[in-house]
Amino acid sequence: MPMHGSYNILKFETYEEYLQSFAKVEEHRYLGNKKVIGELVKLGYRSHVPILEKDEFLKCRQRLRQFLNPKVIEKLFSVYRTSDDPALVALADREEPNVLMRLSTIICIQTRRRNGSDISGYIDYADSLRACSQDLLGATNWRAIFEGRIMLQPNRTHLSFYDWHRGTVTFNHSDNYEVINYGGRLMFKHTTDHKIVPVTDTESIYQDNVKRTIIESPMYGLMVLYDHCVRKPF
Structure with missing residues (x-):
């Protein structure tokens, strides 16, 4: 059965x-x-x-x-990287394992808009890469990001989006993650191996499911990457 x-x-x-x-x-x-x-x-x-x-x-x-039957990767967006910015280097290192679904990375980023208001959010990296490769409407242009032509910014279609000026927050499930609230804390459940991924530095019973890496970047300030090694279903 x-x-x-x-x-x-x-x-x-x-x-x-x-x-x-x-x-x-x-x-x-x-x-x-x-x-x-x-x-x-x-x-x-x-x-x-x-x-x-x-x-x-x-x-x-x-x-x-x-x-x-993993698909052969014809070309990674990170081959267009023109900068040694630590954030772009870290994302480039994680692109292939995310595309092959061996690793699942959640990007936590906060940026400032041209009008001076701040926005922040959590981005499902693999899901965003896939949307870009399929030319989906509203997808993040990862080639342009690695080329340095545009900056990576969270938006309302990502896992989580917070507008600091308006004080509004948006949550969305992705192909890889379900957004869950556990004791008032934001967490994500991977849809393949069903592991809970906490996005905090607070101790948790699920903390071994993820590796948290803080990147200090001249381009992006502080970027936090949450890496989850995906276990194959059994």
Whole structure:
């Protein structure tokens, strides 16, 4: 029986096949209706194992396939780096492992707008790189950042965005992370290995899931990088 996040998920071509794998022969005999059986499975009446929702199932299959058959990287954005600024060097060092999903980096950054107001936020690096490579609307232009033509700035589509002038905060899930509130603290849960990643220097039971690195940068001031080594599902 497939476990949550198991490689067995790859055996199922559709979400309906996945749900039916939890059903028993007796249920098909007495209920007969696959849709009804599937609803019972989703409600947790037929298994002690957490049942994936359809979008979680599809994302998990996609990620497992990427783990087993990682795409060849044609060209990294960091090859265009023109500066030895420590922040850009650190991001360049992390680009390939983030693209290959071996490492998952969360960027914490605070910048000042032209009008003098400050903004800050947390950025899912791998998610942002992927959006740029796919030319998605509103994606961060990482080539231009490494070339030094524009500065990296957080925005309202990132994991977290705080406008210091207006006092407003925005949170968003990404392909790699779910935003969670744990005891009043902001944390993120990785969607592949389900590890909790705290973004603070305060001691936590989850602190071993992440390495916190502070970068002093002439271009960006202080940038904090939270590196999580992604464990393959088992």
